[in-house]
Amino acid sequence: MLTPPFDPVALAVPFFVLAILLEILLAKARVAHAYYETKDTFASLGMGFGRNIFGILTAGVTFAATIWVWNHRIFTVPFDAWWGWVAIFFLEDLTYYWFHRLSHERRFWWAAHVNHHSSQHYNLSTALRQTWTGGLSGTWLLWLPLAWLGFSPAQIAIQQGISLVYQFWIHTEAIKRMPGWFEAVFNTPSHHRVHHARNPRYLDRNYAGILIIWDRMFGTFEPELDAEPPRYGIVKNLADFNLLRVAFHEWIAIGKDLAGSRSPREVLGYLFGPPGWSPDGSRETSAMLKAQWRSDEARSEG
Template sequence: MDDLDPVSLAVPFFILAIVLEIVLARMGLVRANYEPKDTFTSLAMGLGSSVAGLATAGVIFAASLWVYQHRLFDIPMTAVWAWVLVFLLEDKIYYWFHRLAHERRFWWASHVNHHTSQHYNLSTALRQTWTGGVAGTWLLWLPLSLIGFPPAMVAIQKGISLVYQFWIHTEAVGKMPRWFETVFNTPSHHRVHHARNPRYLDRNYAGILIIWDRMFGTFQPELEGEPCRYGIVKNLATFNPIRVAFHEWAAIGRDLMGARSLRDAALYLFGRPGWSPDGSRETSEQIRARWAAAAGAARPSPATGAETGLTPDVRSESPA
């Protein structure tokens, strides 16, 4: 069981599911938009992520084993309660990792490539990071080994989470039953997460359970009257996997070269994506605030019932 790798076991299913979605979409039976170059980029990013993961896997597992040697408790892998507990704890850690990866630029640089596709289909799930290991987000999972969960157990649960998240990258599935939408992450919830509409920016960070977003104020339901527009705020005009993987790191480098103070350098690196000292760029919060102000101004005046002419769907989005 220690050698179980849910992601490796699921790879054939991933490929078959993508092919099936393409075929069903061509037959007009499901909704799925595929663009050949975009799909190739996603597949290339997935392959590159696997190779990059091998380069850092030894360091990560060695660190986990070292922490486990200093564990506080002995938690058996054979206990059902232990799997339930590691599922809940790992899923909560994933939520905070995912939120950190959106709200702090250093970690956004390693995660942004997952959001660069302007299409949303099963192949998008494979558009994974090449630099996550270097960015060090794996450190967030080390406390699980310190508590006493065997590193192999943590790795298996992380794999289960990734496998689950594959199927939610689709437009072929509408909304699930209400009870399921209330508890679990679904295609509807994750479409919102991948959307660049101001209302939808930086929402629904869940891995498996959407309850964390509901608890911590980051939940946003998908609205019938506001279709998701996918991609990043300033979309890339390229399908080059190298640029997709490293464009934000390069942008950070340019900003650091032009920084006028240590404070500016620190905020360019660890501030919110879109931060700039002169306010010439916008963070997601600023984009959402501008959209909300326009939406409020577009409502009928209580006194006259007149419209201002502004639309609540702000199209002139700025880089973030």
């Protein structure tokens, strides 16, 4: 099957809207903990709308490439086989983990992902603050091996949609903790608050989509501590809510750095080094911020 019989994200849109409105109402009634800033919320909604527009630019290429790889598959996974859905659930989620990790650890792909982290608030509208340039950055290539293994383009698209829908509800401060067994296996609001935090302790952690087990397996898990509440946003927060700046500010910064590059090493570093990389080390990467934090912690304990 080439085209999915349904789109999980499209079906979930009414739920997204109702859930955001409910969270706002509960926050105003002081029943739930959530903070909304009007300009910030509209920026998130605008980014979500823009994602659909920009997605059209690369949808054809992505779909054609997936079909081409699937036509050269080494197996065929029946669309109606239960075991195929179990397999793609785990394989797609593992793919998402590595896509998400790459999008934080290498600047070229961070430029396409940073806008999702640019809000200094954490509420359900933040989940809709999606990239406009993700398709252009080529991260969709990471899902092509699933087609090569025999999963149809329709099956891959459905599972991607399920993952995206799941990740909506974890963008909230209204839910403190889930039951222990759930926290151990699945991505939760607590785990994802850590991911969106700019505290040095929490930087570049908890990349999970649905299953937090990948972070536990690959050493990127960090629990949320009540003693250190997350501070949201990026290391150097934006000063406005202009959608064009939210969407393209890191690409513009890369362009400026490339224009001033003096060697192939600097070009590669500015493109594919970690965010914050500079030839002389004058800027701060996540690793540098975490090292400084550990040093300060050790000094205070001593």
